[in-house]
Amino acid sequence: MSALMFKQTALSAFVAVALAGCSLAPDYKRPDAPVSGNWPDQPKVQYGAYATPMSLGTQPAAAVAPQAGTPAADLGWRDFFRDPRLQRLIELALINNRDLRVAVQRVEEARAQYGVQRGAQWPSIGAGIQGQRQRLPENMRQPGAGSISSSYQAGIGLTTFEIDLFGRLRSLSEAAYQQYLSTEQAQKSTQITLIGAVAQSYFNLRAAQVQLELTQRTLASRQESYNLVKRRFDGGVASELDLNQSKSLLDTASADLAQLARAQAQAVNALVLLLGTPLPEDLPPPATFGRDQLLATVPAGLPSDLLERRPDILAAENNLKSANANIGAARAAFFPTISLTGLFGVASPSLDTLFKGGQGYWSFSPSITTPLFAGGSIREGLNLAKARDNIAVAQYEQTIQQAFREVSDALAGEATYGAQLDAQRALQDSSARTLELSNLRYTNGIDSYLQVQTAQVDFFNAQLALVQTGLAALINRVELYKALGGGWEETTKVQ
16 A cells, blocks of 8 residues: 555655756747737728719728727628628528538547547556466576466556756647637637628629619610610601610620629529528528618727637637647657656566565656757757747738738728718719600600610610619628728627
């Protein structure tokens, strides 16, 4: 019993020594953000109708996006995307998308790797029993010994255990832990990207559907115009030129209809790929196609908020911390390695006496290994770790700069799309009135059909442009939501 207590005490001492080991990793300090402390000023564009068509100036970013309210990273995607159909599609994508599945398993892979590395810091204790029988030639036997000998052992052993005096194992464990955290953030980034892609594909589909409906109405209208011109031509009132111009408009609308039908089908295919499953039949009805009807507003906050909110920035910092820890492991390679091996149990030349009294034995084998010459590999290992740390710093700073640019671009969109939409609506209205007047003048024989043709083309293009601008405004707000770290939470965090 006293031997067992001795073993437990010795093992506890070994563990204490290991845990008390120092770390040679440099003290981590977050690099300064290589961006301004505020978002850049944004354009101030306002449509003022025909008296003062447009005014252009500048305004602070705070005037573009609300500063109060729930940060984008805490705004759940169910609250940001107001369309119940889109919410259902996002839900399906999060369940079935293969890229997200891979990202989840990458997290599990990194978690397991961290567990393996962390376990290396602790002693490995095992129990076992072994037996051996051997025959020796006569000239190798002990005097009076038989030709065949036997030996049996049973016990509990401490396999080779490295005492982490210089923090090598602890540094490797920390590096693996930071890699695990990095993969967690990468999973969040993948989810954010997926949700944004689903929303964009859905809006592309909605826009294609709206444009297809416009084209169908335009085709029907141009068919009526062609029939009118054909009757006038048959009556000798319209010229063959008028008839051919009417045919051209009808053929153009037919070609546009085929093109938009293809675009709609391709938009469905893109959406199905992101969902990872066919579109269900029981989707909720869609909301009205408009930015403020489909999406909530998000506050921009400050650039410094990105450092704690964007998963890709957090992942880059985790990679930097991992590289910093690997420097500690590389430095520890210059120092001696101390290992322990121990065994406590029973031994006997015969199996029937193995567990009888007086057969106890123990062994204790400490070892120390000091590097003397390695051809410069240890020094270069440290240089490699430092180079990778410098790379990680540059990648971290680049990630911040890219995030700053993405938010700034989205803010510029928020500042200008409203005025552009106002101007596009006015253009559509004026084009519709021009078409109406052109039809009247042609019917009354004042103008040629060329004026009607031009007015029809202008009106149709104005309608399509309004839809495209609305689509761009929708996608821009989604990009702002993503750029600010939104899309990870399903429901809004309670402030």
